[in-house]
Amino acid sequence: MRSHLIAWFNAARAAAANYRTRLRTEKWHVILELSAVLVLGFCFTSYLGGWWDVYKPALTDPNLQTDDARTALFAFHRYAKGAPLANDPIANEMIQYQPHAFRLIYWVCVPLIGLLAAAKVAQLVCLAIIVAAGVVLAQSRRAGLGTAALFVFLFLRDGFVMDRVGGGLPRSFGFPAIALWMAGALAHSVRTRRAGAVIAALTYPSALAMVLGAEGLYTLRRFGRPGFRTTLRRVKHYLILVATCALLFAPTPLFSSGGGPVHTLAQAREEPAFSKAGRLWVLPLPEVGTAFGKQLFASFKPLGDSPIPKLQDLAVEYWAETAAAFVALLLAVPLIGLSPAPATFVAFMSSSVLLYALSVFFAFKLYSPERYYSYGMHATAIAWVASAFGLVLPRLRNKLRGPVRNLWAAFAIFALWTWLGTGNPSRRGMAMTIDYRQRAALWEFIHQLPPETRIASFITDGDDIPLFTQRANNGGYETLQPWLTLSWARQKARAEDTLRAFYTSDPAELLTYTRKYKVTHLLVNRARYRGDFVKRALTFEPLSSFARDLLSDRDVSQMILAHVPPETVIYEYGGFELVSVKRLERLYGTPTPP
Secondary structure, X not given: OHHHHHHHHHHHHHHHHHHHHHHHHOHHHHHHHHHHHHHHHHHHHHHHHXXXXXXXXXXXXXXXXXXXXXXXXXXXXXXXXXOOOOOOHHHHHXXXXXXXXXHHHHHHXXXXXXXXXXXXXXXXXXXXXXXXXXXXHHOOOOOOHHHHHHHHHHHHHOHHHHHHHOOOOHHHHHHHHHHHHHHHHHHOOHHHHHHHHHHHHHHOXXXXXXXXXXXXXXXXXXXXXXXXXXXXXXXXXXXXXXXXHHHHHOOXXXXXXXXXXXXXXXXXXXXXXXXXXXXXXXXXXXXXXXXXXXXXHHOOOOOOOOOOHHHHHHHHHOHHHHHHHHHHHHHHHHHOOOOOOOHHHHHHHHHHHHHHHHHHHOOOOOOOOHHHHHHHHHHHHHHHHHHHHHOOOOOOOHHHHHXXXXXXXXXXXXXXXXHHOOOOOOOOXXXXXXXXXXXXXXXXXXXXXXXXXXXXXXXXXXXXXXXXXXXXXXXXXXXXXXXXXXXXXXXXXXXXXXXXXXXXXXXXXXXXXXXXXXXXXXEEEHHHHOOOHHHHOOOOEOHHHHHHHHXXXXXXXXXXXXXXXXXXEEEEEOOEEEEEHHHHHHHHOOOOOO
């Protein structure tokens, strides 16, 4: 340790001596360098202050979580003391979708700080990877500090990117892995590009596909130059990378036998859950040019606070025109030689388009086609701007290029911040849509119930229960996932049984349901049983149609849960009643097993 400290001290002293020497011989150049760095630092940190104001709650408050945590994260409670939900079949089904390396983060963190705080750690890891990509650029002779600051700013400013990073989900690692690959491409760092691919292989398959596609195209750049041996060597290393990523990705059981095969495109067209009115709005597939074009222009949509609000208001008024002019500028800069050819942007965009085509052709084995134009075009926009504006004047002398780029990057950051804003107007940011505190008393009561508790509720009323209480529910909106054929059939049947039970007038039918699914409590939302109860029973297709048919000739006044016997209610909160199944059985009698 002492030797390291001495080495650092000597290095710092040598650097200081070097600057003193340069001040005597190159005074004005050193002053220009320092001034450019100070201006860049002022612009970047000023933006960062506003950014932090928006995203601080999302990064530091465990009570705030993204809604998809109720799909991807709740099963990780099993790593806490007592292993909550470890025997819950729904939690076991949902955890099958999560890559093993991603699970490792929660396996380490949950026993120490709990699941909700662990999700914040995962978010910070994702942001750290983006910052690491910036460090790679800052240390690169080809890029430099200005390019690095602009690159990191572009990722932080894009509200779509930050929403996807939020939550600590597998998808949160998609953009960080892409950022690392892009930094490697811009800096001509092979190791960094490979690191991006490896992180994607360990965490998010869709990002892995895009990164490997882009790396393959980038490998073939300037084909045959400087020689075919060089190209063959690049191809060999690329194939080794693909094989390595395949081995790392192989343990991920995305399509386990228990869930059955993924729906084919033909099957999905017959399944209403994939329609606009369904659980997933995947079909009909959008027109390719429109889908990609919308996402590209969405990257340049003004959103959030601006240091000069009047200029932003003007940009909002003429958004289509200003966005088109900006895209034209991005095209013009490399064409007139002010920046190098945008190989990174071209490779990644081409990869996204090709993978979209493959995801449609092999639907849905490459997951949702939407990922390839939403993630793909936002990342493409960032690479395009970073390449066109961050690598300006590549032929300028080295001594001048650094200061000029730093000043230009400072101007670009301030201009884009003024035009586009911080990226998210919400003080929560990062898609933090659910808050423990909204029903804290209810969650605390449920948490005190025995570990084997299973609570059934209407489809959209109980999604928060497993995440916030460590107690199982009997399925809900967030765990209804139509991708796999067999698991979807089970989930749909369970949801239909839930609707029958919650709107029945027959005690035996209700108690048969609770016995079948080992339900110990019912969470009843009194608002479901008002005069417009049919409308309030609608969720998404095909369950909405099922509910209409089920309730078409039913009288709400005869429904058991419309008038819950007071002696069966163990807790009331707002418009909710928590009903004990044991008390219902004492009241109505235990149902005879079928």
